[in-house]
Amino acid sequence: MGRSGELSAGASALRTATAMPRGEFFAWLFALGCINGLASRMIQSIGRLGWTDALVSTFDVSAIVWLSCAAGIVLVLGDRTIGLRSPDLAVGAGFLCLVILPIGPLSWVAISALSLYLIVIGPHLVGADVASSDVEKSRRGAFILLAVTVPMLWSRLLFQLFANFILEMDSSLVGRILGTQRAGNVIGFADGSGVLVILPACSSLANMSLAVLCWVTVSQIAERKPSARDLLWCLLACMSVIAANVTRLGLMGLSQWHYTALHGPWGEATANAIILALIVGISVLGVRRDLFQRV
Numbered sequence: 001m002g003r004s005g006e007l008s009a010g011a012s013a014l015r016t017a018t019a020m021p022r023g024e025f026f027a028w029l030f031a032l033g034c035i036n037g038l039a040s041r042m043i044q045s046i047g048r049l050g051w052t053d054a055l056v057s058t059f060d061v062s063a064i065v066w067l068s069c070a071a072g073i074v075l076v077l078g079d080r081t082i083g084l085r086s087p088d089l090a091v092g093a094g095f096l097c098l099v100i101l102p103i104g105p106l107s108w109v110a111i112s113a114l115s116l117y118l119i120v121i122g123p124h125l126v127g128a129d130v131a132s133s134d135v136e137k138s139r140r141g142a143f144i145l146l147a148v149t150v151p152m153l154w155s156r157l158l159f160q161l162f163a164n165f166i167l168e169m170d171s172s173l174v175g176r177i178l179g180t181q182r183a184g185n186v187i188g189f190a191d192g193s194g195v196l197v198i199l200p201a202c203s204s205l206a207n208m209s210l211a212v213l214c215w216v217t218v219s220q221i222a223e224r225k226p227s228a229r230d231l232l233w234c235l236l237a238c239m240s241v242i243a244a245n246v247t248r249l250g251l252m253g254l255s256q257w258h259y260t261a262l263h264g265p266w267g268e269a270t271a272n273a274i275i276l277a278l279i280v281g282i283s284v285l286g287v288r289r290d291l292f293q294r295v
Helices: 002-018 022-049 051-056 063-077 086-099 104-125 132-161 163-178 205-221 228-252 256-263 265-286 288-294
Strands: 186-188 195-197
Touching (some): 063 205, 205 228, 205 265
Antiparallel strands (some): 186 195
């Protein structure tokens, strides 16, 4: 009797789980993955800066990443399709196996895989009688969350593979602006008072990946239909990031005084605010018609 009761309870729990909305199930998974992926960065930021400064600096994570994570999860949650399939549960179990480990990069790998599942495979498992708008919401949210993994994981791996090449591209542009001699990622100050070393944290690549993320997020929120112009707008956002970053590095290379002023907390905050405004402004400008139609 006890055994049959346990089986009955287990079957009831399984029926309850499979009857929950798909969006709610995947949104919880994504939320868990984002929290685990961001936790290590937050802990490092708090340990280095303290609670107050870490909070002001958004824990060394761009505001675009925070907002994109929230937007993606909200869109996925909007899928009210009832009923989970066996592949959904299997993918969810695999996702938890990666996320449960206290290793941030594994969480972003898991989010990438789950996003691709919702984009490519998930819609085919839902019946034809299900509202397509619900499925489309989860796909749009998955696109955003997949884009989040670019600045949080994939661009970092790309930088490790091509670090010298990427840094030399930045330093070459800065050297041309200053008109001084360059050796690798080391550039002489314009007034001859020393040298400027361009480190990975100063590279344009990180902000370029944020530009791509911002464009994906804004276009998915606006429900913009893909077109060839998307590539042009995204490229324009990336080019504005490169221009702003190289201009800042060029100003830093004028003298020791300029370097100290622009490399300090206020100078860095100002540069980040300008780059953020350029990225968001160009992205919103690119989808303005779609946004106005929704309004």
